[in-house]
Amino acid sequence: MRAIARHAGRTLARRSPGAGARCLSTESGLPLPEKPCTRYTAVSHPEDPASISPKVEALLARSDAYILPVYARPSIVMEKGRGAYVWDVQGRQYLDFSAGIAVNALGHGDEGLVEVMRTTASTLLHSSNVYHHEHAGKLAELLITLTQSQGGLGWAPGSSHPPTNGSGGAKVFFSNSGTEANEGALKIARKVGKERWAAATGKSWDDPSCDKYEIVCFERGFHGRSMGALSVTSNPKYQKPFMPLIPGVRVGQLNDTPALEKLVGEKTCAVIVEPIQGEGGIHAADVEWLRALRKRCDAVGAVLIYDEIQCGLYRTGSLWAHSTLPVEAHPDIVTAAKPLANGYPIGAVLMRDSVAEVMTAGTHGTTFGGSPLACALGYHVLSRLSDAAFVANVQETSAYLQERLRLLTKWFPNILEEKVRGRGLILGLGFKDQSHPGRVVELARERGVLLLTAGSDAVRLVPSLNIGAGEVGHAMDVVESCLHVLNSA
Template sequence: MRAIARHCAPRILGCSSRRALGARYMATQVKGAPLPDKPCTNYASVTHPEDPSSITQKVQEVLDRSNAYILPVYARPPIVLARGKGSYVWDVNGREYLDFSAGIAVNALGHGDAGVVEVLKTHASTLLHTSNVYHHEHAGKLAELLITLTQKEGGLGFAPGSSHALTDGTSGAKVFFSNSGTEANEGALKVARKVGKVRWAAATGKAQDDPACDKIEIVCFANAFHGRSMGALSVTTNPKYQKPFTPLIPGVKVGHLNDSVGLESLIGEKTCAVIVEPVQGEGGIHAADASWLRALRKRCDEVGAVLIYDEIQCGLYRTGSIWAHSSVPVDGHPDIVTIAKPLANGYPIGAVLMRDSIAEVMTAGTHGTTFGGSPLACALGYHVLSRLSDEAFVENVRETSVYLRARLEFLTQWFPEILEEKVRGRGLILGLGFKDSSHPTRVVEMARERGVLLLTAGSNAVRLVPSLNIGAGEVGHAMDVLASCLEVLSKS
């Protein structure tokens, strides 16, 4: 990081061409990466047109088949991807795109990674699926790695450097494996509801299943996204997602991120669970303040509510440590962390990581899944997490994030009439806020037409969540294209 800090000083270089930092920028290091002195306009022209006249017969056949047979719940551009390697993907016509979205923060090691491919080949040919009727060796190894890394780096109530060799012989935490982030959040809410009933019964002397139990309320926050199944959707506060499917589960209250004043009235004795993203992803790349998370933890402790951190998008080293909350003091840690997106680099897997004191209420039959924690998914997860947690890899993530933020800060200075002054987010989950809410979608389209894949977030932001091993040159190229798009937009 010091190398970047020096480089961000007065030594400023001009706009670089696409090939200036080496062929495809593969494995380009952050150290010495150039910073521009003016917006790049090299990519003002469209190179990947999407107008009807550019759609080939091969593409049209795929689109027609999809339209005929696939539920139309996705608004997708008329491109058909065929293969990927590193941070690049190619469509069926051979056009190359720099994937700066990483499959929505999933492909932490990029596309076509040789190590991931080898694990897939090996384990698909030995033991693909067993169900959870039987043990297999990979789930325990992945769970142990998740817990020991959390204890080493801090999180879930463990101070950095905690030992997993506890005096009572237990690990201090437990893991439940699911198939997705939505399922992880559903599982976490289900566990929290059970804890609430147990705590209510202990306080009142009544049975846990007594219908008089009112410790069932759940608190979430505006701009949250926790999934689209009925429970997760109930705590995902976007009316566009919720309204068509009401009524949702009752007893959900909505607060505002970083509002400490309202916590006392928001979270009360009836609250069984509070769920929050330390860095909101889909909702606009809004980061929770450490002081607010500590206040949230304190209020949950006062009323006996379970605190859940949804780190599905911001966790697993995207902010430069295993958890976004690893940098927060222990008195701001959650009881449960939900995990998914990058854990197996694109193979479906999710997980619920919880403190032993929470896990003890769950017994045989209280939760389950057919496919969750399969041998293949867990073997892939162990391989990917082992690589993501390597110290050199993590340091490169941190350096790359500093460089990306520096490039984004130039954009906010060059285009103040279009962009908000402050870059949102942390690490490699960053966002550019726009003053006109119609601009993010347009910029994403413009960038795609110039060969770079970006995402929107919330109502007024462009989201940047590249692969965690992306090179500095790839960052530079993406930022040059983005600057070109903003230059075109500013003149329109």
């Protein structure tokens, strides 16, 4: 508790003067407001055209002229970051409570990361996968040994036995992004499906009659924008302009156990799911449903893929979101990316040996994936994230954040859903009016705090994993202020 308590005074200092008396939290031990504020955070970062400087106008005009217009962005140009804060070119400071979409686990401008980048880039920046280098193996070993000791892919936390359905271990493939990691996982699962079909029928895996190629995904899931990943991202807004997509994709509903028997069949080669859906609204899969899904995949010989790109790597307070689940609810493959190198592009596919054994030289590859620089940074970041004191601080900070969010649901029952979504530091506030999340993000940004939406009805809270309680308190004060604005509209 000492690590988090050091920041508690900053929370008090940032609290509005009219906040009233305080009581002690029963979980985090940090001060909680007893009642809503009576004075609200004022607009400090106006976004009206009159507030835009000539320099910003010129930068925006250049972007409009030369960059493909696929992003709807506010008229802000970021210049630098440090810790939990970023500054725009006009010198305005923002508390970044989005962490670059759950990427900057160690915040901005981390000195240790910068030093690893400097030293590695000055020795060997890129070598291609034609040759070995020292960093990829180190990072792969760390990923697997942490998974073995802390739980995942069939290992229970603290166990040393091999994963269920495995032959003694796991393997890693490095990519450049989460989307690429999911593409790799789907490819591998297709190959496994063909091999298992061949073994069952006595035919060759490349026989055109092979029908074990279907992939199951779930509503509100998000797995990426490339054609394969997009095919299992069942959102018409994303999919319709690019149809037809890859064939053989079936869509189910999260946590619908009775539907699994028909949904996952003998033709299914892969099932992909997020244990906690991120982009889709911070919806968690039930443990018993995941257990039933694992059982159904085993029954039909399908590869179970957990997309933990947003919810993995300690964001829930454990290595993987599934680390704390019973091994009967573990996947065959887990994909990771976002925080692994704190903003430098890297993705990873971890798979049991029983899956990896079908992949041979030439069956998959990448030019940039697993580069010396990406892997050196990944090793540095993961070594720090996995430190016991760091993980304890994530758990304590998340407990405080959840307590603050629960107060908001209590104070604004006409605006917010009763239950806070998610766990750890991947949390969501559900709104009863779908027009409100975007408005809250806008109001908070005008008050110097960067938030994200999730799905159609939620505000997403995915700050840096080393966020302080003071920053949490300040962010929640601003969110509360935004809710008051909605309440009075």
